[in-house]
Amino acid sequence: MQSFITCIAIISIFILNGRPCLAEININNTNIVDSDFLGAKSSWRGYVGCNLRYFFDEALQSSQSRSDISFIAKPEFSLSWPSGNYFVLSPYYQSDNRDSERRHFDIRELFFSFVGDAYELSFGIEEIFWGVTESQNLVDVINQSDFVANGKQSDKLGQPMINLSVLQKWGTIDFFLLPYFREKTYPGIDGRLRPEIPINTDLVQFESSSENKHVDYALRYSHYIGEFEFGLSYFNGTSRNPEIRISDYSLTDGSTTAPSLYPYYYLMEQVGLDVQYIMGGWLLKGELIYQQNDNRDYSAWTTGFEYTFTGVFNTEADISILAEWLYDDRLESSPSPFENDIMIGARFSLNDLSSSELTIGFIRDIDRDPTVFSIELSRRISDHWKINIDAYWWMAGQEEAIFYPLRRDDFVSFSLSYYF
Numbered sequence: 001m002q003s004f005i006t007c008i009a010i011i012s013i014f015i016l017n018g019r020p021c022l023a024e025i026n027i028n029n030t031n032i033v034d035s036d037f038l039g040a041k042s043s044w045r046g047y048v049g050c051n052l053r054y055f056f057d058e059a060l061q062s063s064q065s066r067s068d069i070s071f072i073a074k075p076e077f078s079l080s081w082p083s084g085n086y087f088v089l090s091p092y093y094q095s096d097n098r099d100s101e102r103r104h105f106d107i108r109e110l111f112f113s114f115v116g117d118a119y120e121l122s123f124g125i126e127e128i129f130w131g132v133t134e135s136q137n138l139v140d141v142i143n144q145s146d147f148v149a150n151g152k153q154s155d156k157l158g159q160p161m162i163n164l165s166v167l168q169k170w171g172t173i174d175f176f177l178l179p180y181f182r183e184k185t186y187p188g189i190d191g192r193l194r195p196e197i198p199i200n201t202d203l204v205q206f207e208s209s210s211e212n213k214h215v216d217y218a219l220r221y222s223h224y225i226g227e228f229e230f231g232l233s234y235f236n237g238t239s240r241n242p243e244i245r246i247s248d249y250s251l252t253d254g255s256t257t258a259p260s261l262y263p264y265y266y267l268m269e270q271v272g273l274d275v276q277y278i279m280g281g282w283l284l285k286g287e288l289i290y291q292q293n294d295n296r297d298y299s300a301w302t303t304g305f306e307y308t309f310t311g312v313f314n315t316e317a318d319i320s321i322l323a324e325w326l327y328d329d330r331l332e333s334s335p336s337p338f339e340n341d342i343m344i345g346a347r348f349s350l351n352d353l354s355s356s357e358l359t360i361g362f363i364r365d366i367d368r369d370p371t372v373f374s375i376e377l378s379r380r381i382s383d384h385w386k387i388n389i390d391a392y393w394w395m396a397g398q399e400e401a402i403f404y405p406l407r408r409d410d411f412v413s414f415s416l417s418y419y420f
Contacts, residue, residue, distance in 0.1 A: 039082060046075035046090070047386075049417030051150070055192055057408040063190050068098040072149075072417075074108065084115035092158075094149060099191035102148045108158045120165040125158040128176075130220065130233060132276045132285040133302045135324050135343040135363060139272035139287050141235045142218060144182035148191070150390075150413070157182045171223030178216040181238045184263065195244075195261060195405045203247060203262035206238065207294065214238050214267070227278040235270045239293065242266075243335060268293040281308050300328040300336070304343070320347040322361065331367075337402040340366045354380045370403045371395040388415040 051070040058066060076090040090109040096102035111124025131137030142159055149155035162177040183204060187194040208214040216237020223230065242263035269292045276285040286303035304324030312319050322345040326338040345361025355378070362373040373393040380386045389412065396407040 040079045043078045043080070044075065045420060046073075047417045047419045048073040048075075049415055051413060051415045053192075053411050053413045055409060055411040057410065059192060060196055060405075060408055061189075064192055065098050065190070068096055068102075068192070070094055070096045070102060075420075076109070085113060086115075087112050099148070099188045101186065101188035101191060104148070104185070106146065106157055108156075110158070118167050120163075120167070122163045122165075123161070125160050126163065127156050127158060128161075128163070129156075130231060130272070130274060131287060132229075132274045133287050133304065133324055134306070134322055134345070134361075135304075135326055136302055136338060137287065138289045138300055138302060139231070139233055139274050141233075141240055141270060141272070142176060142178070144184055144240050146185050148185045148187055157185070171221055174218075174220045174222075176216075176218040176220075178218070178237060179213075181212040181214060181216065181265070183212065183265075184240070184242060186263075192409050192411070193406060197246075197259060197261050199244060200247075200260045200262050203260060204242075205245075205262065205264045207264070207266045208238060212238075228275070229277075230273065230275040233270075233272040233274075235268075235272070237267065238265050239268045241335075243295075266293050266295065281310070282306075283308070296330070298328065298330045298334075300330075300334075302326045302338075316351040318347075318349045318351060320349070322346065326363070337370070338363065342366060356380075368401060369395070369398060370401045372403070384419050386417050386419060388417070389413070390415075 049072050051072060052067065053070075054067045071094070073093045074090065076088065078086060078088045080086040088109050088111055090107070092106045092108045094102055094104060107125050109124070109126055111122050111126050113120055113122040128142040129137075129140060130142070131140045142161075143156035144159065146155040146157045159178060159182060160180045162179075164175045166173045166175075183201060186199040186201060189198045191198075206212065206214070214237060216235070218233065218235040218237070220231055220233040222232075242265045244261055245264050247260040247262055270289055271291075272287065272289045274285075274287045276283060283306040285305070286301060288299070288301040288303075290299045291297065302324055304322070306320050306322050308318050308320040310318050322343065324343040326341040326343065328334040328336050328339040330336075331339050341363050343361060343363045345359060348358040350356040357378050359376045360374070362371055364371045373395065375389075375391045377389040378386065391410075391412040393410045394403045394406040396403040396405075398404070
């Protein structure tokens with residue numbers, strides 16, 4: 001990874017011809033100033049913030065705390081040329097007062113993009129998102145999850161890649177070459193939202209003999225016809241969701257040691273389809289995958305709808321009703337917590353100057369008891385400041401339930417961020 005970043009930095013210096021790319025930096029309202037490099041325009045944006053998490057119950061382990069505080073910074077610097085070519089640099093830094101695994105630095109994006117009449121070629125580190133559904137995104141397989149950031153699968157690590165997009169009237173084809181694999185991040189021994197036995201990433205194993213140097217590749221065709229949009233994707237490489245295994249704790253001398261959990265990354269092939277269709281106030285959407293690996297072949301899907309009531313109570317506010325079905329044909333043998341579940345929720349958007357939005361939802365297992373209930377609130381409190389309040393409850397049910405290790409990890413999260 002370090003050698004890849006070094007290579008990109010050297011290319012950056014070469015392309016920029018060793019000259020300063022900025023005459024000045026302005027982080028006021030526009031964040032854009034003229035640069036003295038070949039007429040390029042530069043832009044600074046991003047955010048810095050503080051996050052406080054408070055857990056409603058005492059932890060299962062004495063090493064875990066009832067609260068933690070994180071400082072997070074994610075700036076983004078970009079250059080754009082009249083030709084359409086552009087450069088993006090977006091680092092990410094997080095520091096936590098409790099969990100050492102939440103103290104880390106990452107390059108979310110660092111890439112050049114060359115734009116032609118019918119193509120776009122990018123190389124470097126990027127964040128790519130695929131998916132249309134609300135509860136989970138099965139087709140989203142390019143970037144690895146940064147699970148320690150906020151405990152959400154939507155937080156991603158930067159992925160080294162070469163990406164070619166071919167743009168035609170009949171659709172867009174994206175080709176991806178992924179020369180390096182990023183391992184998933186997990187909370188440490190002092191962190192919350194983890195199994196009772198911490199996952200030891202030092203014991204990581206790979207199916208591929210190339211380990212994290214295995215070259216993955218993917219392609220995606222996307223298009224729209226009127227109000228109908230779809231994407232058909234193919235991925236071949238290392239799975240972003242590892243199998244969690246337990247180590248052999250018997251020693252050669254006949255004694256035993258404490259067991260450890262570790263991630264095992266297997267190779268896979270996956271075909272994915274994501275679709276959505278707008279019909280008046282209805283938004284119908286779905287994601288379907290078929291995956292082949294050494295364990296077994298399986299299919300999974302998430303499908304549902306979103307219906308929006310606009311201008312409710314004679315105001316500018318909208319209310320959207322959300323419903324989805326999450327299914328995995330491995331059922332109880334699936335490592336996914338969502339093997340036959342329903343999601344019901346609602347989103348309240350005031351459409352005011354503060355972009356106030358409240359989302360409430362729950363996911364219920366159809367066959368068993370486990371339920372996840374969530375509340376997410378966001379609101380701008382000035383031109384630069386924004387507050388987010390999120391709360392999650394894990395109704396774990398019986399001991400064999402997949403959320404049982406989180407039975408004391410119900411929490412509320414307060415974030416205050418400054419955007420520039």
